[in-house]
Amino acid sequence: MLTNWNPARMPEKDEMKLRLSTARKQLYDLQMKIKEHKIPVIVLFEGWGTSGKGSTISKVIRNIDPRFFKVVTMSEPTDEELRYPFLYRYFKEIPEAGKFTFLDSGWLEQICREHLEGKTDEKEYASRIESVRNFERQLTDNGYLVLKFFMQIEKKEQKEREQKLLENKDTRWRVSLFDQWENEHYKKCKKTFSKYMSDTNASSAPWYIIDAGDKKWAELQVMETLVSNIKVALQNQAHSVPILQNVFPLEPIPCLADIDLQDKILNDEEYKKELKQLQIELGKLHNKLYRKRIPVIITYEGWDAAGKGGNIKRITEALDPRGYEVQPIASPEPHEKARHYLWRFWTRLPKSGHVAIFDRTWYGRVMVERLEGFCSENDWQRAYNEINEFEKELKDWGAVIIKFWVQIDKDTQLARFQERQNNPEKQWKITDEDWRNREKWDEYEVAVNEMLQKTNTEYAPWHILESVDKKYARIKALKIVIEEITKYV
Amino acid sequence: MLTNWNPARMPEKDEMKLRLSTARKQLYDLQMKIKEHKIPVIVLFEGWGTSGKGSTISKVIRNIDPRFFKVVTMSEPTDEELRYPFLYRYFKEIPEAGKFTFLDSGWLEQICREHLEGKTDEKEYASRIESVRNFERQLTDNGYLVLKFFMQIEKKEQKEREQKLLENKDTRWRVSLFDQWENEHYKKCKKTFSKYMSDTNASSAPWYIIDAGDKKWAELQVMETLVSNIKVALQNQAHSVPILQNVFPLEPIPCLADIDLQDKILNDEEYKKELKQLQIELGKLHNKLYRKRIPVIITYEGWDAAGKGGNIKRITEALDPRGYEVQPIASPEPHEKARHYLWRFWTRLPKSGHVAIFDRTWYGRVMVERLEGFCSENDWQRAYNEINEFEKELKDWGAVIIKFWVQIDKDTQLARFQERQNNPEKQWKITDEDWRNREKWDEYEVAVNEMLQKTNTEYAPWHILESVDKKYARIKALKIVIEEITKYV
Structure with missing residues (x-):
């Protein structure tokens, strides 16, 4: 030029x-x-x-x-x-x-x-x-x-x-x-x-x-x-923006309805034994990651009360706190809402050698923001591609990306909601919003399925954690994290 | 131990x-x-x-x-x-x-x-x-x-x-x-x-x-x-915290009522001539500051419509944008309100060699927060001392601190409010809150007087800018900034 x-x-x-x-x-x-x-x-x-x-x-x-x-x-x-x-x-x-x-x-x-x-x-x-x-x-x-x-x-x-x-x-x-x-x-x-x-x-x-x-x-x-x-x-403000073709290499992934939740259970004894071994193994890997300066990004999405928190905890227990940070993602604050929706995730990335665990993520754009109308249809439709680009960027940088969807069925959710409601020590965990979201289960299921299909890229695939038995889901998560990290160290 | x-x-x-x-x-x-x-x-x-x-x-x-x-x-x-x-x-x-x-x-x-x-x-x-x-x-x-x-x-x-x-x-x-x-x-x-x-x-x-x-x-x-x-x-949450004695070296300073606003005027010709010369001089000093890595903190407080914005502009026009930042201070956002009130100022400090200009400041604690009840009486009473300590910390670090109070009388404010209201291009500058604050002029005057008396330290004294004639105030500000910086370079 x-x-x-x-x-x-x-x-x-x-x-x-x-x-x-x-x-x-x-x-x-x-x-x-x-x-x-x-x-x-x-x-x-x-x-x-x-x-x-x-x-x-x-x-x-x-x-x-x-x-x-x-x-x-x-x-x-x-x-x-x-x-x-x-x-x-x-x-x-x-x-x-x-x-x-x-x-x-x-x-x-x-x-x-x-x-x-x-x-x-x-x-x-x-x-x-x-x-x-x-x-x-x-x-x-x-x-x-x-x-x-x-x-x-x-x-x-x-x-x-x-x-x-x-x-x-x-x-x-x-x-x-x-x-x-x-x-x-x-x-x-x-x-x-x-x-x-x-x-x-x-x-x-x-x-x-x-x-x-x-x-x-x-x-x-x-x-x-x-x-x-x-x-x-x-x-040009009302100008519509074309939705780009999703040209990323996508892998097939089942619909939520086709995920078999039966028999995905572990007894206490197996659980304790495996947990201990896997955590020791992950702890060792964490040292290697640190030394080799590899960044790791672990993301959690899933139904309310699916057991994300407890799952994350079993991962972090194995890690040295000097080398990881959990990023709880709530609704954006005013200074965040005023910027590009990926800004609050860009600014929370781990540095090389560190692990960032996102408790909810940028996928909020195509779930809650889509369903609650917090962004335009054009916005969330464009987001699949934007997110694939974002994750590609992270991958090319050298990051290990591990994306979890924590899956339960509707009855399990109800049982857990009721238990929280009836237990004074757990009441803080359940809000009116959770009940409102539950009413929209079917709409969410459509959105989640679309999300899984459109963002299950080869370089950053989704992993389903069947979590009707939380113990099963925790062990599975640990195994996946170990397997993925092992490819890099 | x-x-x-x-x-x-x-x-x-x-x-x-x-x-x-x-x-x-x-x-x-x-x-x-x-x-x-x-x-x-x-x-x-x-x-x-x-x-x-x-x-x-x-x-x-x-x-x-x-x-x-x-x-x-x-x-x-x-x-x-x-x-x-x-x-x-x-x-x-x-x-x-x-x-x-x-x-x-x-x-x-x-x-x-x-x-x-x-x-x-x-x-x-x-x-x-x-x-x-x-x-x-x-x-x-x-x-x-x-x-x-x-x-x-x-x-x-x-x-x-x-x-x-x-x-x-x-x-x-x-x-x-x-x-x-x-x-x-x-x-x-x-x-x-x-x-x-x-x-x-x-x-x-x-x-x-x-x-x-x-x-x-x-x-x-x-x-x-x-x-x-x-x-x-x-x-202990309701525990009261003692107000420490203000042991900082204080200089006498007049009450607002005793500030002579008469005859503080400049004609256009004098103004233009002086402005140009002073800005050239300040520009040169800025280079020296940068080279010697001296941090400069300039703060503005004053009545609404006193002319802070225009005054700041005459300073920044003389500076290299790579070496200064204007920090406009509005009411705190949620993540700021949730922390110590000085946090949002600590995190906005200039690095060495840079100039930070605060358009309103930490003195909000003893003005708006005091008068609107945004903090307890105990909180704002303690703040004089906390602020003196904060500024001492900055001074000991090596910063040049220049604090301005931009002063006008009540009639001048009214005239300027009315002008803003009647001018479509300036209407955005005037809000209902400005009118509400104006009704509290007398209460503010008490608070400002107390603030000036209690924080006019030897190491970070206040400078009054008589701003009924904005041109006069701008030239005075430039002269003070130049004088103070010259002591350091």
């Missing part, structure tokens, strides 16, 4: 002044509409070192109320950040509905740089491009406005700017070693940036190359692009 | 078994009461390397629902963490009301270790002890139950445990270089730990030394201490 790009004519001084003042006024007014229509906006500034990313951001934000935006500066990932999937530190920063996040460099810089430095080969580069495409599409599909600017300056211009900054000790820190390397290898870098932009130039999140040789002119281009895109976004 | 401690007699096997099972059952029941009474509990495990901190935690948490606790493992601070006050990473992890946080080592380890390694001298050590005392007291005063365990093992025992772990490649990572050093310098370390415990053995957050030579016995001691302390905490 960059290599065959032609800059537009820079307007005369008077025209520039007039247009700038118009754009500023418009942006000032539009920020209120953004707020009102609850549109989250991500503005990504990429480009050459010293091309004026920071200074352009600082001019743009003058027109926006400080309560409505955040500027995030991305430098090289820290050691801590390197222990997460590479998109983690970007996903973390996505704005709430009605607010802006301005990023001073982002995934273009990281991907191109690490590729230029030889840290990623062609295959890894291609996989990252795929991740970025999915990431940006997931954002725009879920109502985010994603604006991507590339600040373009010529080699000579960059050289001069760098030299000027290097001369003064208070500005020297602004020129990194990579900025200097970039200038020395300008042509090679340009080619890499250009390819990256072509690779990620989606219609829903296109690139805008900004002629950044003149600062005022650069500001004007950015401002006008921002303003016109916000206007479009405001008009 | 440690040097003159005598272990209790370890009970016989049968007795141990019985007592353990009782304690486990009690903890299981008590967790529900903790939840119900909304008590936040911090359980700190400190002690020798290989003394079994992690494994004891893992036994204790078996009795608690995973939704109600979090285990946090603290290792050496990262480079990122070192750019914040040393308590930052601990304050971040305090639990919500009704939940537990278990810490696998914490501030004892960090302080003693850095002192043993010669990273802190006696003076710095003393200042940290003071910080810890205030930190723990602030937590307990605000309803936190803080339990501190020290897991004690003898030199010989530690040596054997370390050797055993080092022999196996899957467990080798559990023994750090420091653990080994600790064993080699056991006596010296013991003295240091002992002194630290005496120094921080407050009645509201006392130390419990656990004889950790035998694992079951260690578990029993921890469990019984936990259970008995939770019972006490449940009985």
Whole structure:
């Protein structure tokens, strides 16, 4: 893209002044509409070192109320950040509905740089491009406005700017070693940036190359692009988003009704013996995982009172608390609801070598959110694919993913509800909501079946835990966890 | 404490078994009461390397629902963490009301270790002890139950445990270089730990030394201490907390009524000229701050419509967006309200070299929370002192603190409210709440006067911005910011 790009004519001084003042006024007014229509906006500034990313951001934000935006500066990932999937530190920063996040460099810089430095080969580069495409599409599909600017300056211009900054000790820190390397290898870098932009130039999140040789002119281009895109976004809010074809490799999985719950029982003696042995085995595996820095994600979904809690406990009892965290997922809090629905899961991922156990998960999107109308039909239909992408991302990062559906029948649930109700110490475990959900059992069953069919991917299959006898389900879960982890250590 | 401690007699096997099972059952029941009474509990495990901190935690948490606790493992601070006050990473992890946080080592380890390694001298050590005392007291005063365990093992025992772990490649990572050093310098370390415990053995957050030579016995001691302390905490909830004497060095400051708002005006020409010069100057200082890694905290409080937003904007226009963040403070969200009221400010501190501008602040505790009854009288009365301590902590960390009160008179506010109401583009800026607050002007004035008198410390004094003419206030603010920063760079 960059290599065959032609800059537009820079307007005369008077025209520039007039247009700038118009754009500023418009942006000032539009920020209120953004707020009102609850549109989250991500503005990504990429480009050459010293091309004026920071200074352009600082001019743009003058027109926006400080309560409505955040500027995030991305430098090289820290050691801590390197222990997460590479998109983690970007996903973390996505704005709430009605607010802006301005990023001073982002995934273009990281991907191109690490590729230029030889840290990623062609295959890894291609996989990252795929991740970025999915990431940006997931954002725009879920109502985010994603604006991507590339600040373009010529080699000579960059050289001069760098030299000027290097001369003064208070500005020297602004020129990194990579900025200097970039200038020395300008042509090679340009080619890499250009390819990256072509690779990620989606219609829903296109690139805008900004002629950044003149600062005022650069500001004007950015401002006008921002303003016109916000206007479009405001008009497009009711725009429907296509449901992508589910192209992930799916495995067959039985319907809930076909799951045999009979005779899946264990007596106390067998249970105790197996439990002890399996927990010792898992404890040992946990040490290995830690040493080899493999992340593990275990997810639990299932009927109310199916025995998720007790099942999770039998897993965690075997683990060192320094290396795992249980993530109980309740209904989202306001700051979570205001963001992409996967945000609260991205931000709860384990770091490499750790185990995260999710007590309920992102599958809430296609169950409770679907049935209670917390999201639109379009939203939950799109979610199967989004979730498959999300789990693929985790898999490619190197995570072990183990997904459990804890299954009981309707009578068993009733018996357990009644027992909880009648036992003062367990009453806290049962709420009116549980009874209301129970009334919707049949609707849930339809949703669960669809979910299982559509997300039972080869790389992250579901495991059914028959839990009419909780002991049986616990032992089965432990065996599966051990088996899956063993494949990796 | 440690040097003159005598272990209790370890009970016989049968007795141990019985007592353990009782304690486990009690903890299981008590967790529900903790939840119900909304008590936040911090359980700190400190002690020798290989003394079994992690494994004891893992036994204790078996009795608690995973939704109600979090285990946090603290290792050496990262480079990122070192750019914040040393308590930052601990304050971040305090639990919500009704939940537990278990810490696998914490501030004892960090302080003693850095002192043993010669990273802190006696003076710095003393200042940290003071910080810890205030930190723990602030937590307990605000309803936190803080339990501190020290897991004690003898030199010989530690040596054997370390050797055993080092022999196996899957467990080798559990023994750090420091653990080994600790064993080699056991006596010296013991003295240091002992002194630290005496120094921080407050009645509201006392130390419990656990004889950790035998694992079951260690578990029993921890469990019984936990259970008995939770019972006490449940009985003590209505306990009143003494208001400490305000011993901070205070400067005199006029009452709001005595602030002369007349003739504090600037004409357009003077304003524009000064603004430009001052912003250029501030921009240069910002570079120096960044290079010297000095953190700056600028806070704004003032009447509604006093002109805080516009004032902040004139500051930020001069700054590089990579080095500052505006923190707009609205009413707390649920996850914030569930924690110590300073938590949401601790977690928003700038890192060294950065500027944080707070648009409203922790002073909400002694203004809106006081007047609207969002906290008890005891709570807000205690807050003056807590806030002085908090700001002292920031000052000692090396921060520049600049506190503004933006002052207007009642008539000016009315005029501005009316203008907002009549201007369609500004209507969003005015709400019913603003009108309600206006009715309480006199009560607020009393609260503000008390606040100014009680928190106008030498190290973090208030600055009054007379803002009937907003231009005047903006220029004055810029001058003060420049003056204060100049003292540091």
